[in-house]
Amino acid sequence: MAGKRKQILFSALEPGLGLKKALEHTQTEIIDIIKLSRLRGRGGAGFPTGLKWDLAYSAKAPKKFIVCNADEGEPGTFKDRILLNEHAKKIFEGMAIAGYAVGSQEGIIYLRAEYRYLRPVLVQAIDELRKAHLLGKKILGSDFQFDIDIHLGAGAYVCGEETALIESLEGKRGEARNKPPYPTESGYMGYPTVVNNVETFCYVPYILIEGAAWFQKFGTFESTGSKLFSISGDVKKPGVYELEMGTTVRQVLNLVEASDTKAVQVGGASGICVAEKDFDKPLAFESLPPGGSIIVFNRSRDMLNVLKNFMEFFVEESCGQCTPCREGTFRLLEGVKLMEQGQCSIHYLRVLRELAETMKISSKCGLGQMAPNPFLSIIDNFKGEILARDRVTDSIPL
Amino acid sequence: MPNMLAVCINGKECEVEFGTTILEAARKMNIHIPTLCYHDDLCLSGICRICLVEVDGEKTLQAACSAPITRPLHIRTHTEKVRKARRNILELMLSNHYGECYTCFRNQNCELQKLAKEYGVDSLRFGHVELPRHTKDTSSRSIIRDMDKCILCRRCVRTCHDFQGVGALEAAFRGIDTEIQTFLDHPLGDAVCINCGQCINRCPTGALRERDRSDEVWNAIDDPQKIVVMQTAPAPRASIGEEFGLPPGTSITRKLNTALKMVGFDYVFDTNFAADLTIMEEGTELLTRLKDFIVDKKPVSLPMITSCSPGWVKYCEHYYPDYLPHLSTCKSPQQMFGSLIKTYFAQKIKVDPKNIMVVSLMPCVAKKYESDRPEMSASGFKDVDYALTSRELAQMIKETGIRVTDLEDSDFDSPLGLGSGAGLIFGATGGVMEAAIRTVYEIITGEEVPFENLNVIPVRGMDGIKEAEISFQKTKEDWKFLEGKTLRVAIAHGTANAKKIMDKVASGEAQWHFIEIMACPGGCLGGGGQPIPTNENIRKARAKAIYDEDSHLNIRKSHSNPQIQMLYNEFLDHPNSKKAHKLLHTTYTRRGKI
Numbered sequence: 001m002a003g004k005r006k007q008i009l010f011s012a013l014e015p016g017l018g019l020k021k022a023l024e025h026t027q028t029e030i031i032d033i034i035k036l037s038r039l040r041g042r043g044g045a046g047f048p049t050g051l052k053w054d055l056a057y058s059a060k061a062p063k064k065f066i067v068c069n070a071d072e073g074e075p076g077t078f079k080d081r082i083l084l085n086e087h088a089k090k091i092f093e094g095m096a097i098a099g100y101a102v103g104s105q106e107g108i109i110y111l112r113a114e115y116r117y118l119r120p121v122l123v124q125a126i127d128e129l130r131k132a133h134l135l136g137k138k139i140l141g142s143d144f145q146f147d148i149d150i151h152l153g154a155g156a157y158v159c160g161e162e163t164a165l166i167e168s169l170e171g172k173r174g175e176a177r178n179k180p181p182y183p184t185e186s187g188y189m190g191y192p193t194v195v196n197n198v199e200t201f202c203y204v205p206y207i208l209i210e211g212a213a214w215f216q217k218f219g220t221f222e223s224t225g226s227k228l229f230s231i232s233g234d235v236k237k238p239g240v241y242e243l244e245m246g247t248t249v250r251q252v253l254n255l256v257e258a259s260d261t262k263a264v265q266v267g268g269a270s271g272i273c274v275a276e277k278d279f280d281k282p283l284a285f286e287s288l289p290p291g292g293s294i295i296v297f298n299r300s301r302d303m304l305n306v307l308k309n310f311m312e313f314f315v316e317e318s319c320g321q322c323t324p325c326r327e328g329t330f331r332l333l334e335g336v337k338l339m340e341q342g343q344c345s346i347h348y349l350r351v352l353r354e355l356a357e358t359m360k361i362s363s364k365c366g367l368g369q370m371a372p373n374p375f376l377s378i379i380d381n382f383k384g385e386i387l388a389r390d391r392v393t394d395s396i397p398l
Numbered sequence: 399m400p401n402m403l404a405v406c407i408n409g410k411e412c413e414v415e416f417g418t419t420i421l422e423a424a425r426k427m428n429i430h431i432p433t434l435c436y437h438d439d440l441c442l443s444g445i446c447r448i449c450l451v452e453v454d455g456e457k458t459l460q461a462a463c464s465a466p467i468t469r470p471l472h473i474r475t476h477t478e479k480v481r482k483a484r485r486n487i488l489e490l491m492l493s494n495h496y497g498e499c500y501t502c503f504r505n506q507n508c509e510l511q512k513l514a515k516e517y518g519v520d521s522l523r524f525g526h527v528e529l530p531r532h533t534k535d536t537s538s539r540s541i542i543r544d545m546d547k548c549i550l551c552r553r554c555v556r557t558c559h560d561f562q563g564v565g566a567l568e569a570a571f572r573g574i575d576t577e578i579q580t581f582l583d584h585p586l587g588d589a590v591c592i593n594c595g596q597c598i599n600r601c602p603t604g605a606l607r608e609r610d611r612s613d614e615v616w617n618a619i620d621d622p623q624k625i626v627v628m629q630t631a632p633a634p635r636a637s638i639g640e641e642f643g644l645p646p647g648t649s650i651t652r653k654l655n656t657a658l659k660m661v662g663f664d665y666v667f668d669t670n671f672a673a674d675l676t677i678m679e680e681g682t683e684l685l686t687r688l689k690d691f692i693v694d695k696k697p698v699s700l701p702m703i704t705s706c707s708p709g710w711v712k713y714c715e716h717y718y719p720d721y722l723p724h725l726s727t728c729k730s731p732q733q734m735f736g737s738l739i740k741t742y743f744a745q746k747i748k749v750d751p752k753n754i755m756v757v758s759l760m761p762c763v764a765k766k767y768e769s770d771r772p773e774m775s776a777s778g779f780k781d782v783d784y785a786l787t788s789r790e791l792a793q794m795i796k797e798t799g800i801r802v803t804d805l806e807d808s809d810f811d812s813p814l815g816l817g818s819g820a821g822l823i824f825g826a827t828g829g830v831m832e833a834a835i836r837t838v839y840e841i842i843t844g845e846e847v848p849f850e851n852l853n854v855i856p857v858r859g860m861d862g863i864k865e866a867e868i869s870f871q872k873t874k875e876d877w878k879f880l881e882g883k884t885l886r887v888a889i890a891h892g893t894a895n896a897k898k899i900m901d902k903v904a905s906g907e908a909q910w911h912f913i914e915i916m917a918c919p920g921g922c923l924g925g926g927g928q929p930i931p932t933n934e935n936i937r938k939a940r941a942k943a944i945y946d947e948d949s950h951l952n953i954r955k956s957h958s959n960p961q962i963q964m965l966y967n968e969f970l971d972h973p974n975s976k977k978a979h980k981l982l983h984t985t986y987t988r989r990g991k992i
């Protein structure tokens with residue numbers, strides 16, 4: 001049985017049509033359309049896009065910015081790359097519409113350093129859009145002007161976090177800021193800033209052309225539309241798929257012809273690792289938050305090893321600002337290594353579990369708040385396997 | 399009427415202004431929330447996460463220090479979640495901290511230690527560090543860095559960067575490898591550090607401290623061959639009591655004299671005397687520059703800028719080397735004093751200067767660097783042998799068992815023991831300016847400054863930058879060229895403010911004649927060698943103590959100090975004389991920015 005495949009982003013779009021429709025509306029009308037579509041951000045957190053735009057629209061400031069988050073740093077994720085490479089004009093059109101809606105004339109695309117080779121493609125798309133009067137001054141003959149700059153990222157995963165991204169744009173060390181104030185109130189250079197994911201922007205022209213009601217028909221009530229997934233791991237057909245929101249894990253596994261699956265990591269390293277018992281859950285913000293990637297592990301995989309890889313990633317990527325994340329990721333990894341060596345007591349495992357819970361609620365930014373996800377989900381969902389290693393002992397730790 | 403919001407913390411209700419932080423609201427309600435990376439003087443950072451509280455409707459705990467209140471809130475500060483999180487965070491910090499409290503100079507004055515006790519840390523579940531992992535950086539003449547004790551709160555980074563405008567320290571690497579480093583990890587002694595020590599005063603732990611010279615001073619005291627002379631600066635006298643449990647703003651000058659004698663110093667003199675001397679020398683220098691400029695139309699460097707703050711001097715050498723000619727050539731009072739002890743005083747008591755040790759009690763760690771500058775030995779001997787901070791001296795006194803607070807008062811020794819109120823107020827920002835104005839105005843007009851009780855109010859207070867003007871009427875014969883002219887002055891404290899002033903000087907935007915700059919916030923009373931903690935209220939209390947003392951003195955103008963007059967008669971001839979130039983003035987070095 002194939003997964004429900006509904007194409008939005010991978011269907012044709014007449015360049016400029018969405019923007020043209022947008023210019024027929026007032027700013028608040030566009031925001032209302034996006035709100036009505038219930039589009040949620042595709043960068044991870046699933047924040048309602050219409051609401052974000054409304055906040056930026058309502059902020060009074062002489063300047064505002066639209067930033068496209070193309071930092072795609074989550075391991076195993078390459079869906080934005082495809083959009084950047086093959087659908088750049090959709091992104092830029094979405095950004096221009098956002099600019100019109102919130103009252104901004106300047107867009108910035110923050111491009112992951114590793115994607116610098118895509119720069120010529122983007123530059124060319126921007127040039128063509130300018131020539132077609134879809135960017136620049138007097139867009140489509142109106143008084144609206146909007147242009148886009150490309151900024152290369154700093155090469156750290158945390159720079160994908162919106163406030164760290166803004167710090168990095170300002171030339172500082174990429175570290176998360178305190179929130180509030182949120183970027184919509186005070187972002188790049190202190191001006192109201194909308195930060196949206198590449199994919200989020202891409203849906204916008206479609207919604208303006210086809211209407212909010214059309215978009216709502218896809219997906220679930222709380223998670224409308226479709227979603228791109230980079231699917232990798234123990235599967236026959238890895239790749240980027242556009243699937244309707246609400247597709248279940250099992251449907252995905254069938255689609256990509258995975259067999260003998262033990263575990264599925266949903267949402268990249270920051271996501272959660274689900275076991276067979278949860279394969280019928282839908283990929284949707286209200287159930288399994290979908291992130292951008294799905295990694296499949298079959299029965300030959302050692303889950304402790306899987307966990308170790310994830311924790312190594314976080315130890316490497318923690319920006320080091322706040323105590324729970326800086327020290328906590330290190331202690332969790334250390335604990336995993338102890339488990340590997342059979343040096344971790346049940347008691348200490350409990351201590352680490354409590355630490356992981358603390359990190360989730362006490363870290364300064366999403367990285368530290370989500371870093372314990374794989375730890376907790378693997379320890380909980382694969383407890384049997386981990387305890388059965390007979391290497392987890394009751395000896396006193398350390 | 400500002401937008402008020404109802405806040406309920408632990409069941410107590412209160413109304414606060416929109417944007418108030420949770421921490422501020424809690425403090426208003428007398429509810430204590432622990433903090434660590436937060437400091438009253440610094441911008442918010444929100445990184446230690448010790449101040450977490452539970453806010454209804456939020457999934458995550460909120461950092462009270464940096465969470466602004468923008469809607470009515472219900473907050474709880476010690477729920478199970480909060481307690482567990484705090485314990486975990488403290489244990490995480492301690493698991494990466496190497497240090498033994500009983501050998502640490504912050505023992506019993508350490509915020510980390512205090513938190514561990516207050517929040518019930520009774521085990522180190524994540525282990526602890528058994529061996530040092532860093533070598534101490536002892537390259538600086540003033541500051542020792544012991545990064546094994548650093549908990550990465552970055553208060554030093556923010557102090558150095560935001561408060562002092564220097565940026566000598568920064569966070570390097572990421573994640574668990576994060577470290578506080580100088581630029582390119584140069585030893586601090588080679589970095590662009592101005593030795594102000596403000597980072598020490600704001601470090602919650604023992605990771606930063608001054609280079610301790612008390613052992614050398616003890617050795618000198620123990621040596622029967624040596625005459626050990628102590629000079630005490632005004633600012634420490636208004637603060638050292640804090641080390642003995644007195645409230646900020648309690649001046650113990652005369653009890654301290656008694657204690658110092660008991661400790662074993664042979665003579666105890668008053669740096670204020672040298673401050674008065676500085677005013678005579680610097681005031682004369684200013685008037686000479688003005689005359690050269692107005693009458694003789696010579697190219698002179700105006701505005702003239704004070705040079706008694708060694709942190710500021712080094713800042714100028716690094717960042718504004720082209721403006722070094724604007725610095726007064728006067729040595730600081732500490733150095734002038736030392737120079738006179740090794741010459742004038744040595745002759746008076748007929749002792750070979752090589753057997754005299756000059757020790758100074760200073761509010762400052764940059765004074766250590768200053769006293770070690772090679773140019774500070776014009777007499778053939780080092781002007782000042784050891785500069786001790788308020789903290790080091792307090793430690794020495796504690797070691798003797800002397801209870802300073804119980805002692806009788808005693809006076810300074812003669813002949814370098816008399817200082818005017820003008821010398822005394824050197825300890826506060828604006829004080830040098832006020833002292834100079836009191837004297838210069840009187841030299842020019844023959845009359846006292848036209849301010850009630852000689853209190854030149856416009857130059858006082860804690861504003862980062864102050865400006866004032868004073869015009870001269872009825873000038874005396876020699877100073878007719880200043881008739882009707884207005885002297886424009888400016889004052890800055892904290893080198894971030896100095897930078898603002900210097901940029902205005904550089905752009906030609908501002909037309910000042912005389913500028914006072916102190917590297918430390920509040921002036922010397924907020925110096926990097928002063929008792930820890932510090933904040934604006936503490937600094938204000940110390941300033942008040944100094945100004946109160948000034949207002950009660952008989953002699954409040956430097957030129958009226960009879961011992962100064964005697965010194966010029968017996969030894970120096972007149973201000974800016976050849977001899978004065980040799981002993982009391984100095985030169986500066988151009989330095990790079992790396």
Ligand SMILES: Cc1cc2nc3c(=O)[nH]c(=O)nc-3n(C[C@H](O)[C@H](O)[C@H](O)COP(=O)(O)O)c2cc1C
Pocket residue numbers: 040041042043044045046047049069070071072073074157158159160161162163195196197198200201365366367
């Ligand atoms: C550690 C971390 C990394 C992130 N990386 C990305 C990223 O690479 N791309 C992205 O769009 N959002 C990323 N986000 C989410 C952003 O902070 C932000 O929520 C998102 O860009 C908002 O766009 P959206 O509303 O369209 O999802 C990251 C968040 C965290 C905490």
Ligand code: SF4
Pocket residue numbers: 158175176317318319320321322323325326363364365366367368369
């Ligand atoms: S949670 Fe991690 S990445 Fe985020 S601010 Fe804290 S240390 Fe940095």
Ligand code: SF4
Pocket residue numbers: 495496497498499500502503504505506508509510511547603604605
């Ligand atoms: S820094 Fe504080 S906790 Fe650490 S050794 Fe010193 S006193 Fe103890």
Ligand code: SF4
Pocket residue numbers: 541557558562564565566567590591592593594595596597598
């Ligand atoms: S002493 Fe002053 S200049 Fe040097 S690092 Fe500390 S704060 Fe910065």
Ligand code: SF4
Pocket residue numbers: 547548549550551552553554555578597600601602603605606
């Ligand atoms: S040296 Fe002190 S102030 Fe600086 S980060 Fe470390 S603990 Fe904090």
Ligand code: FES
Pocket residue numbers: 432433434435436443444445446447448449450461462463464
């Ligand atoms: S005191 Fe609030 S996070 Fe450090």
